[in-house]
Amino acid sequence: MIDTGHSLLLIGAMALCTMFLRFLPFMMFSKGTPKVILYLGDVLPNAIIAMLVVYCLRNMDLMAAGHGVPEIASVLMVVVIHKWRHNMILSILTGTVIYMILIRAM
Amino acid sequence: MNKTTLKYSFMRSLPVMAGYIVLGIGFGVLLADKGYSFWWAVLMSTVVLAGTLQYVGVELLATGASLISTILMSLMINARHLFYGISMLKKYGKMGWKRFYAIFALTDETYSLVCTDDVPDGVDREWYYFLLSMMNHSYWIIGSFIGAFIGNTFEFNSAGVDFSMTALFVVMLVEQWEKSRTHIPALLGGGITLICLIVFGADYFLIPSMLIIAAALLLLKPAITKAEGVDEA
Incomplete structure (x- = not known):
């Protein structure tokens, strides 16, 4: 395994990118x-x-x-x-x- | 929330259970194999909750990939989720606090269930979306935990169980096919994806497919709207 800090960074990036894609339509069209x-x-x-x-x-x-x-x-x-x-x-x-x-x- | 809702949510989640647990185990085994303790598998399945990306993520972690390539990979693999959001705007849009979790946990499988559903009487729709998402999420976490914790210590020949996910999508396709007045969108979706798979290959076909499907649906809007009447959600 690579070091803990970099592992956390990559997992965080995967989580945030996935959340971004899932939430984007709702954020874009929150006002109609x-x-x-x-x-x-x-x-x-x-x-x-x-x-x-x-x-x-x-x-x-x-x-x-x-x-x-x-x-x-x-x-x-x-x-x-x-x-x-x-x-x-x-x-x-x-x-x-x-x-x-x-x-x-x- | 009432008992009917809880029971309905659980029944609907059942087909996902076996698939998620087995695929979760597969993921956990791979990650543990790279020297990560089971907490890492549980952490990833809790916060990422995206099957294909997590499998690719094991390689990214193992090779110490850069932040930028991890971001690009995540966006590319999961771009299809944009479409899930667009088709759930109406159903999830006005859900109150429960929507934040439901949107966060909108996987391929949960999406296929919630976008097909005619929720029966007596079932609280919002709680159903919330509970179904939570049950599916927990199967995924449990599977990852088992895989990473127990790992290869027991030999279980489960090859092929993952077909249950394919079967789930096929069932949803049949249900939507029967309910839809026009089959143009389904035919476009299947046909375009198949052609893109042949042209671009298994690693690169998803994004071109999405773009062409969206373009085709927009181009054919007059025909589809006409065939559809007012129905269809």
Whole structure:
């Protein structure tokens, strides 16, 4: 480990930068929000959740063992089970178990 | 706050629990491996509370990175949080004192839950946001503690548990898809990110994706607003 002072400095920087990004929109628009930002606020969740799904799969390697089958099959499974039962815990649990089995089997 | 709110918050936090504890353990093990005692892992998970950045942070600490490169790295990795704030302006904006903590603790996973929710009757919305954030935060801290404290002493083959976070986002995507009148934003978000991933590679695609998504949503505003009617939050 590097010295305590520098460690604290770097952790402090990570914390403050993250807080800055999380608080910035609220600080910028504390006195009324422009219509265009409200519009973005309404449509961003759909776009960002889709972005996060891709983000989670970013390290999927189609050339490596498995060729992305565990990821793709498990994601599809989650979609199907969720469409069927609409039970968040069930969908996530089943998908994760299937994924864990597939990465060991392939 | 009432019991219904507490119970609802806990139920909603359950899918995050396993993922955060396992990912937290992974982080704690890595940091302890670099010679940091468990207090450091707990400290980082308490004040930073950002998974990817903390994993990268282990390397920054281990190599004694400069302050400026740490700042740049933090801003780059977490830039997506700007979008979380923008989409929570309405819900978190008027929350009183509870908003300071809720905004501080707005991780990817908590965001995916709160931006999708139709909070049922009898649940106090503000306390729900607050409690859910706190529960998720504590899972992350507990995981980091376990990882750093117990470390590699017990072999537990947990490979793949982190898929529960991917599954959480997929579930939220399905729920939003069913509730939305227009799928243009979801298709843009997924499509643009995928193209950027292919073009820029896994290390650099996130910021170009965000910029292009924002630009595309603004350009297509007339079409999206029309398809959407007045609904959608």
